[in-house]
Amino acid sequence: MTASHDIDHTHDPALRSWVASANTPDTDFPIQNLPLGMFRRAGTTGSFRPATAIGDQVLDLIGAAELGVLSDALGAVLRTCEGMGLNPLMSVGPDFRRQLRHELVAALNADAGPTSSQTLAPALTPLADVELTLPCRISDYTDFYTGIHHATTVGKLFRPDNPLLPNYKWVPIGYHGRASSIGVSGQTFRRPVGQTKAPDAETPSFGPCKRLDYELEVGALVGTGNESGQPIAIGDAERHLFGLVLLNDWSARDMQAWEYQPLGPFLAKSFATTISPWVVTMEALAPFRRAFTRPDGDPRPLPYLDSPANREQGAIAVQLEVHLQTRAMRDAGEAPTKLMCSDFAESYWTVAQMLTHHASNGCNMQPGDLFGSGTQSGPTPEQGGSLLELTQGGKQAITLPNGEQRTFLQDGDSVALVGRCEAPGRRSIGFGPCIGTVAPAVTG
Amino acid sequence: MTASHDIDHTHDPALRSWVASANTPDTDFPIQNLPLGMFRRAGTTGSFRPATAIGDQVLDLIGAAELGVLSDALGAVLRTCEGMGLNPLMSVGPDFRRQLRHELVAALNADAGPTSSQTLAPALTPLADVELTLPCRISDYTDFYTGIHHATTVGKLFRPDNPLLPNYKWVPIGYHGRASSIGVSGQTFRRPVGQTKAPDAETPSFGPCKRLDYELEVGALVGTGNESGQPIAIGDAERHLFGLVLLNDWSARDMQAWEYQPLGPFLAKSFATTISPWVVTMEALAPFRRAFTRPDGDPRPLPYLDSPANREQGAIAVQLEVHLQTRAMRDAGEAPTKLMCSDFAESYWTVAQMLTHHASNGCNMQPGDLFGSGTQSGPTPEQGGSLLELTQGGKQAITLPNGEQRTFLQDGDSVALVGRCEAPGRRSIGFGPCIGTVAPAVTG
Numbered sequence: 001m002t003a004s005h006d007i008d009h010t011h012d013p014a015l016r017s018w019v020a021s022a023n024t025p026d027t028d029f030p031i032q033n034l035p036l037g038m039f040r041r042a043g044t045t046g047s048f049r050p051a052t053a054i055g056d057q058v059l060d061l062i063g064a065a066e067l068g069v070l071s072d073a074l075g076a077v078l079r080t081c082e083g084m085g086l087n088p089l090m091s092v093g094p095d096f097r098r099q100l101r102h103e104l105v106a107a108l109n110a111d112a113g114p115t116s117s118q119t120l121a122p123a124l125t126p127l128a129d130v131e132l133t134l135p136c137r138i139s140d141y142t143d144f145y146t147g148i149h150h151a152t153t154v155g156k157l158f159r160p161d162n163p164l165l166p167n168y169k170w171v172p173i174g175y176h177g178r179a180s181s182i183g184v185s186g187q188t189f190r191r192p193v194g195q196t197k198a199p200d201a202e203t204p205s206f207g208p209c210k211r212l213d214y215e216l217e218v219g220a221l222v223g224t225g226n227e228s229g230q231p232i233a234i235g236d237a238e239r240h241l242f243g244l245v246l247l248n249d250w251s252a253r254d255m256q257a258w259e260y261q262p263l264g265p266f267l268a269k270s271f272a273t274t275i276s277p278w279v280v281t282m283e284a285l286a287p288f289r290r291a292f293t294r295p296d297g298d299p300r301p302l303p304y305l306d307s308p309a310n311r312e313q314g315a316i317a318v319q320l321e322v323h324l325q326t327r328a329m330r331d332a333g334e335a336p337t338k339l340m341c342s343d344f345a346e347s348y349w350t351v352a353q354m355l356t357h358h359a360s361n362g363c364n365m366q367p368g369d370l371f372g373s374g375t376q377s378g379p380t381p382e383q384g385g386s387l388l389e390l391t392q393g394g395k396q397a398i399t400l401p402n403g404e405q406r407t408f409l410q411d412g413d414s415v416a417l418v419g420r421c422e423a424p425g426r427r428s429i430g431f432g433p434c435i436g437t438v439a440p441a442v443t444g
Numbered sequence: 445m446t447a448s449h450d451i452d453h454t455h456d457p458a459l460r461s462w463v464a465s466a467n468t469p470d471t472d473f474p475i476q477n478l479p480l481g482m483f484r485r486a487g488t489t490g491s492f493r494p495a496t497a498i499g500d501q502v503l504d505l506i507g508a509a510e511l512g513v514l515s516d517a518l519g520a521v522l523r524t525c526e527g528m529g530l531n532p533l534m535s536v537g538p539d540f541r542r543q544l545r546h547e548l549v550a551a552l553n554a555d556a557g558p559t560s561s562q563t564l565a566p567a568l569t570p571l572a573d574v575e576l577t578l579p580c581r582i583s584d585y586t587d588f589y590t591g592i593h594h595a596t597t598v599g600k601l602f603r604p605d606n607p608l609l610p611n612y613k614w615v616p617i618g619y620h621g622r623a624s625s626i627g628v629s630g631q632t633f634r635r636p637v638g639q640t641k642a643p644d645a646e647t648p649s650f651g652p653c654k655r656l657d658y659e660l661e662v663g664a665l666v667g668t669g670n671e672s673g674q675p676i677a678i679g680d681a682e683r684h685l686f687g688l689v690l691l692n693d694w695s696a697r698d699m700q701a702w703e704y705q706p707l708g709p710f711l712a713k714s715f716a717t718t719i720s721p722w723v724v725t726m727e728a729l730a731p732f733r734r735a736f737t738r739p740d741g742d743p744r745p746l747p748y749l750d751s752p753a754n755r756e757q758g759a760i761a762v763q764l765e766v767h768l769q770t771r772a773m774r775d776a777g778e779a780p781t782k783l784m785c786s787d788f789a790e791s792y793w794t795v796a797q798m799l800t801h802h803a804s805n806g807c808n809m810q811p812g813d814l815f816g817s818g819t820q821s822g823p824t825p826e827q828g829g830s831l832l833e834l835t836q837g838g839k840q841a842i843t844l845p846n847g848e849q850r851t852f853l854q855d856g857d858s859v860a861l862v863g864r865c866e867a868p869g870r871r872s873i874g875f876g877p878c879i880g881t882v883a884p885a886v887t888g
Contacts, residue, residue, distance in 0.1 A: 140622060140623050140624050167705065173707055174707065175620065180583055181806075195746065197614075204614050259617070260706075263589060266618050304650055358714075360650075361699070361712075362633065363625050439673070
């Protein structure tokens, strides 16, 4: 049985594609990546179809199958994805997905030559000319809290002497999130309105959020699920995972502070969540696996969350960044400014542990279920994955290159998450854009 | 515009049906009820079809349309429900649903006479011969916390001097729940396994839940939704609601205590939730509306949660009960024993307020979204809606009629929720069964 960590010829850094733009060093989508998503030609109203991104092009996978480039079995599964998302492909498991990767590499690599490029030309559309939507139907969305630096910094704001709660190093803490308001990169959402209560106020008030924030997260999508009552062993978890996206867990801090006791965040989060449209598959991530380590003295995970494979390569190195572009910057043609960077390999729990823990009580997972990783802050104060952290709870504004200041987000602000995997001797791959924009609140 | 509170000829207590069993005083399903659900003949594998219950019979609504008894427009909507749930009917709004009710009363009432009964005979199946499934596809499930007696009693277990948190009387507290593990009455689920930590233990352990509990709740199903960013005014909320079911929010108390800080309940709840298969529509509930009142001195809801209609008849009187049948009782042929009763009219927030609050931040609701009410305990200790309350946190076992004792649920226990609406001069209606059974944990 092949494992999703396994490296094969599709990861060869020397591989090049006849799609020339896939061979430039800075592309997110070289032939070693081949992320999966759902597209249609911009300006049309047809159904969305499964696709991969290669350089600056989108390859229609049903089209590729019709052109005889993919096997019949794959073509049949891909056709069932049309108009509904990648869920059917997710449900058939990792071996099918690996086969798709191998067939795509065979068709798209430079050695496939002019015949292949002529054959596939009708199935390619420039990325600039397509509309992308959510990669799958997300039945359930769960947000974890695996960023220990985030949990520590935020905990300090409330409990200076005891920032991490006693369960943190034992339990992959998570909570159910709202699925209906998950949108894809490009999402513009209204500033939420809600109840807040100032510390010195007698009663709460109702109005637009004043402390609107982003959270830098990685999203993991479930491939095959499990039956109710049947947990997923840690050794099997990787085979149930489909791939990763970037995820922005927009947060209304003032609403959160007032509402979250005793049952957790609710309206402070449910107004919008943005993910990137391209799923970087577990296979594409194989060269970027890392040992799962913890600081000396921290407890070893309980046996149900521990396995040799998880220890040896459970972590995934994704270089993460947050970029902010205000309306003034956009109007002046100024590029977004980088606010921070961190590494997903520092997550306190692995994606396999998140899945195994989630199913450990018998809860049934379904293809397309989404897990947020929790905010991925780095260890230093400059590496906060949210404005709450970067501004010390709104006390210390950050100054942008154009002189503007921010404690929290203002209307018109766009936040872009960036994710890129790099390793010595390996072709770098990226996640593509994950951008969301704040529109003014609806009031009155 | 007709409001869902409005009483019309379909509520006339003198109405009788030519389905004789619908006229017995103790039926849950007289002609004044006409709940909606999804059925197929037991033992078959065809797709589930929309239906109503009348006495001890199920009426196939697509069949009724094909027999010419329902209008073409209704028939067209009902056909799109086949195999997928009531969501299409939910999405077309309350006027369509009211029309369905009126057409059904016209066809099923005793004055419709022998022609109607002969015409419709092929569309009737005894309830005893059908299989029922979830009434709709539930995209998102939210569990509220509107039972103030429950919140107070449970709060006292943790904070004797300050049982209710400061936000309770201002915010309809809620959290996102797991949709995938919602099952319909008849659900049997495995006792969950998970992490717990004894107060005197150094480290947590992993094993079957030792404090498994039920929670007596009412579920509200959303009819028409709202666009993202567009809140639902309190005055419009009733028109967005489809109807009510009973809901058992199974809870693993020992897991909950260890995991719930700081983000709320997660695996302590996500293993199973059971709802009743028949949705009692908002129209059927019209005679049982009550004024929404609060104790003197409690704050008035903020304006976005306040309206004259909500004050005058926002509450809904549903007499609720919990019955327990242990395996020993079942083996001995003993009936379930009643553990408590309460009234949904005492909920601290109305279903309209739950919906308006949920959408107030711009979160988009979808047809078929489910809200749990939170545990509906009554004001006295004997009216606890969970074993946690009835046994004072497991300290005081209850004794069953056969001499068995319970602090929390044991394997083989079945819990049945009962809901019934009664009002002077009105025909009583009921919710039908909501039963779930505990199977042994999967271990090893």
